[in-house]
Amino acid sequence: MALTEDDIQPQMTRRRPGQSAITTPRNEKDRVEIQSGTEFGITLGTPIGIRVLNENQRKQDYGNQTMDLYPRPSHADWTYLEKYGVKASSGGGRSSARETIGRVAAGAIAEKYLREAFGVEIVAFTASIGNEFLFPPTPTHPTSATNPEFLKLIETIDRTTVDSFLPVRAPNAEVSERMEKLVQEYKAREDSIGGTVTCVIRNCPSGLGEPCFDKLEAKLAHAMLSIPATKGFELGSGFGGCQVPGSVHNDPFIKAPAVPAGQTHATVPRPRLTTKTNNSGGIQGGISNGAPIYFTVAFKPPATIGQAQKTATYDEEEGVLEAKGRHDPCVVPRAVPIVESMAALVIMDAVLAQKARESARSLLPPLKGVVPVGQGRPQQ
Amino acid sequence: MALTEDDIQPQMTRRRPGQSAITTPRNEKDRVEIQSGTEFGITLGTPIGIRVLNENQRKQDYGNQTMDLYPRPSHADWTYLEKYGVKASSGGGRSSARETIGRVAAGAIAEKYLREAFGVEIVAFTASIGNEFLFPPTPTHPTSATNPEFLKLIETIDRTTVDSFLPVRAPNAEVSERMEKLVQEYKAREDSIGGTVTCVIRNCPSGLGEPCFDKLEAKLAHAMLSIPATKGFELGSGFGGCQVPGSVHNDPFIKAPAVPAGQTHATVPRPRLTTKTNNSGGIQGGISNGAPIYFTVAFKPPATIGQAQKTATYDEEEGVLEAKGRHDPCVVPRAVPIVESMAALVIMDAVLAQKARESARSLLPPLKGVVPVGQGRPQQ
Amino acid sequence: MALTEDDIQPQMTRRRPGQSAITTPRNEKDRVEIQSGTEFGITLGTPIGIRVLNENQRKQDYGNQTMDLYPRPSHADWTYLEKYGVKASSGGGRSSARETIGRVAAGAIAEKYLREAFGVEIVAFTASIGNEFLFPPTPTHPTSATNPEFLKLIETIDRTTVDSFLPVRAPNAEVSERMEKLVQEYKAREDSIGGTVTCVIRNCPSGLGEPCFDKLEAKLAHAMLSIPATKGFELGSGFGGCQVPGSVHNDPFIKAPAVPAGQTHATVPRPRLTTKTNNSGGIQGGISNGAPIYFTVAFKPPATIGQAQKTATYDEEEGVLEAKGRHDPCVVPRAVPIVESMAALVIMDAVLAQKARESARSLLPPLKGVVPVGQGRPQQ
Amino acid sequence: MALTEDDIQPQMTRRRPGQSAITTPRNEKDRVEIQSGTEFGITLGTPIGIRVLNENQRKQDYGNQTMDLYPRPSHADWTYLEKYGVKASSGGGRSSARETIGRVAAGAIAEKYLREAFGVEIVAFTASIGNEFLFPPTPTHPTSATNPEFLKLIETIDRTTVDSFLPVRAPNAEVSERMEKLVQEYKAREDSIGGTVTCVIRNCPSGLGEPCFDKLEAKLAHAMLSIPATKGFELGSGFGGCQVPGSVHNDPFIKAPAVPAGQTHATVPRPRLTTKTNNSGGIQGGISNGAPIYFTVAFKPPATIGQAQKTATYDEEEGVLEAKGRHDPCVVPRAVPIVESMAALVIMDAVLAQKARESARSLLPPLKGVVPVGQGRPQQ
Incomplete structure (x- = not known):
């Protein structure tokens, strides 16, 4: 596959802190350098080594005396110590969200493949911050999945549109404004707030995922819950869908529309x-x-x-911790490219597994009395 | 480890259909037989083979002519065909929830170990059916995690109590009654309804889970989303927690209370x-x-x-499908032991990984200037 | 893939004890029953469960009082106890070579695929027993790899020919006779003797195996050394090849001959x-x-x-062990189908991995300045 | 674990080319730099990143016009092209033996752990070059395993002794001299010669390795056959052992001698x-x-x-290839630390797996009627 730094940099830049007043002010450049695995801009099949130098780490922010005494509440300091028996001095070490740089770089490569091979489009956006929602749950639509407006959005949304709603990346002018204001309020109070990211994967081939333990949603959930600071995952109608009757929730089958002849991947068979x-x-x-x-x-x-927090030291003494490091009041907007990247990695893995199966099967003599495989709807 | 069928049967029986009027009337006996891996009631270290005979399969329920023509909406019929290129005649084949028998059997073994070694207690219960919730979200408590009553429940709930609220397994008399009524209504209309299961794992050792891709919640999410019919997973404060300020959401540290001397696992070090x-x-x-x-x-x-459903045949013809098989209007109560079992399997894996690390470390000479490991709070 | 018991039984039968006077007199029938994973003789894509009942186990042979006292020399009794802390009473339990039944059944399935898809032929034969060799090392040919007669043999040998040299399965009448005599001598003395099996895989696709840790020979070595009673593995020129100069050992490239048009797999591209x-x-x-x-x-x-053996009891007492069980004086002839089966499994895995790669690559737009892939020599 | 570059460098230096006239004249420095995973000389539990700069690559040696035309015989050029569909210009790229640097660095870390925890000693040495053997096979001893002198050697040999026989690393003055002369002859003719490396692992804990597919010898064989240029692996009596009667080959059990009290790891239980x-x-x-x-x-x-070699170009034209790059006439002496490193990695993995098992088991209540585990012979 053709691959250069230019294929990877855009998502790295989207992930970068310092894109607006509401995210962390660290101004890392995050320039990607491919170290191995390509030659003359083409992948060699061997592992791709990538280096991103950290140009702006301020060690003194972390590692101050106070932070040596206190495990930060709801951070990984204490559990790392419980697990490994040692603590790293530099800002939580491995549990820093800076770790997600590698995920985004790898995801960009997977994504390029999926786009070139199948026209896969992966787009994530901010769906809520605090109690501000793009599609607030209602008695009629306890899940946005049953809302036609939501379905239209996920069928059409693209990254340019999402980024036109920076800094919050919620593709709705009014809601976006409310969200930005909300984050500013939390920032002003030296507090923080959570939120949700919705991600859509369009043009994904059918047949991906395994029937039992490695269901595609299980792999997606695994990938998403491995991103720092995540607390939940829902597929399709999700938690709200539990309130919808089966007769409404079931998705009836219809004949698939023909793919327009002009479309780039018109030759890829579709169900x-x-x-x-x-x-x-x-x-x-x-x-x-x-x-x-x-x-x-x-x-x-x-x-x-x-804000100052009442908590305990490593030595079980009560006290007050005041964190002085740079920090985001809300990670949701920056999480958007990270979610996209992890999605790309999961789909890429599933594609390889399924292609092995399909390709191996295609070499066998045809079976009698069996529906032919991969015989998608012909294009117009 | 001592192990006989008696250690496994109880959870199998809890999973069994036919426990009440609101679950599927199939009256499978689900008797467990250990085929290999133990001798004289003791595990040999080698794989444990278990057989559960299906005594009550009525093939004719499935595989009728109508079902041969239609892929069932929101079932796996169509995607299995897309993936494998063949379809099994017997009731959706591998995608049948009967597959969860194996999960429950394996989980019962893991659970016995965890209980004996650490006093781990795993208890799941129905948290909602449709729009009936044990702890409905409120403006004050968008997540039940901040509700002291909920915290008290998860610290004390046990399986006997949960099962005293059969058929719904929601440990609150009033809510339970409303839920049961709700399910009956859906049953009467030949419709179905979803819900949620909350699960708690108490006395779990600290230090389990990996820092990056295999975070403990990522493995739990993977396991839970691999259970048939699941749509979402949330840890702790979950989705509702996104609406809570960091200053409230952060969990301050306090000195751990001493474990009462009489308690069974008082010798297991706790943080x-x-x-x-x-x-x-x-x-x-x-x-x-x-x-x-x-x-x-x-x-x-x-x-x-x-209910009759308008949908399409495998051959893209519009039509109406009427399913005649036995079916549950709501799977939530029966999912309770399945969720518990998958939780036990995830924790067991994580325990083995962490024990390898701790045990290997314990053989090294002590390091200077490093906090000693595994030096939990001494018991009273 | 079409699959019935008939595809699997032949190799099971070739593995079966009791085929001749020089192998173990246990007369197991080893009838294969497919339990799951196929329907109407076609694989469903889901796991294939196979059952082979053990019809002729004589527990009393093992488990006698003497054997309870002594770990058998060079058997797994002692190391299993060291590993698991328990011992199974029935004849070494899991370390019994009866375990290889599963390998042979699985291998037969893999082999069927490889044969149908690529015309792969896997044939093993006895290469030596004791100091009787099909191709004894000589100063000119310290490895049979440099011997044109050997190369001719591996290019043409088939299973029918190998089995026409039962009981030893060494395809040379004279050597075969000497080997049989040798085994009879060891049997008469209640002693035993080793030997080697050579296996050839013909028509294997190119490009299989990974460049670093999972080299194809590394996977083959892993598979072969996992067979009970194995002590070594060598690929191609092997140990003898260490004595050959590089100028002789290097294999010069030549243009590949065209595949004859009539040949079954003439459409499969060859290098x-x-x-x-x-x-x-x-x-x-x-x-x-x-x-x-x-x-x-x-x-x-x-x-x-x-023969009686001086050794020690589990309790460190010196003593004499006399084994009364049925036993082979030489396992080499029966190992032939086991080696073939493990080879098939390794190649099948490597095919799936490489097909994933090739198939994924084939969906990308062509690269400029790169040699086209998979463009094998056209057929005549 | 305490860990600095000083723990890793010695094996890197032993692997380095340019140690004598008979190995490759590339004079790489191979300085190790730990990039991550340690702090203040102590491992953090997180991945250890190591960098070794290549200070002396002469790209022009490879990548010349001739080498662009010809796949080098018995090298990986052709198969890489078959596998990946592209070729790297720089000296065979990933298939270069320079790749083994990473193995040696990782092995040194594993080895440090094993030495500190159990007193494990891993020592490899040259056992043969061409037809010069440390222990040539004889009718009495077709395998050196039955030769008491060999057994004495493997029980006592250390790395200092091995390195005192540089450049060949065969611990016998007379044989070593003959080997060195042999290599010089091949070098003079611009030819090359192979050989064998024997490796011993002393003080390895018992109970390592899995009973079926992941037997310890299978993992060792996998690891060894993954080293570039390897052709075979044999454990213990190996290929020669096939010629020894079972009555001689079986290893009788005896009471283990007490570990001398003064010995460093006297507290580690032994069988x-x-x-x-x-x-x-x-x-x-x-x-x-x-x-x-x-x-x-x-x-x-x-x-x-x-030497010039008659072979074919990528385009199937016959021709003559003359390689001008730097190259070893014999890789055996330099392979010694690589074999040791891969052995350490295999044992380390097996230790972690077994420690997980033992540690988990130790938390269970004692079983009745079962031999207590890990109750090694008490020390004097």
């Missing part, structure tokens, strides 16, 4: 059936059905706040 | 610090902190309903 | 180059080059012998 | 029984028995030779 609604979120029985896959990820309010 | 609140749900930075781990899993309304 | 000699054994840099892959596996003399 | 002979090579039934583990690895003559 002959699709669903009229999409409460399933594009996955049924653990396996993608070709419809847009969408899910929402919950991010807690950042643990590092400027 | 010296614990948290005053538990919005983290017992996991911080991906690693258990020793506090109760709790999480909630969303289950959709079952896809198989008696 | 454009092949090697003139094949000291590499079909693998270079860890990756298959399309030439026959061949390797040799060493089997030790069986540990269970009728 | 109560050991074997009188050691044809098993320290592993029985796939599991270590506590006796010295020893094995031999075959290395082929290096493929890159100065």
